[in-house]
Amino acid sequence: MNDQSRMNKKRRMILGGMAALAGVPLLNTIFSAQALAAGLPHLKDNDPTAKALHYHHDATKAPRADKPNMPAKDQFCHNCMFVKSDTGTWRPCQLFPGKDVNANGWCASWTHKAG
Ligand code: SF4
Structure with a gap:
């Protein structure tokens, strides 16, 4: 060579x-x-943070309470300001990094999404 x-x-x-x-x-x-x-792994009901925030995949089984801008019956992850997607049954949430929450779920940090 x-x-x-x-x-x-x-x-x-x-x-x-x-x-x-x-x-x-x-x-x-x-x-x-x-x-x-x-999708990300689904948030488990027994996750320590989920338990502390009373998260539930089914909002109707969560301890929701009326808020000034939204009655309890209308509060879900899909209309919370912390959910990071507008589509899908399971969606990322800013409060639970690396996990997906159920669009029909709820936790005590629920805050109405503007718009
Ligand atoms: S912060 Fe909002 S989107 Fe996230 S789990 Fe709680 S209610 Fe659902």
């Missing part, structure tokens, strides 16, 4: 490595999007 061949082989190896590295962010984006589409 002459010097020119060795240089070409090195160039190909370097370019191949750069191409592989350039693909890493793209793969991360694809896997993150798949993870979001698949």
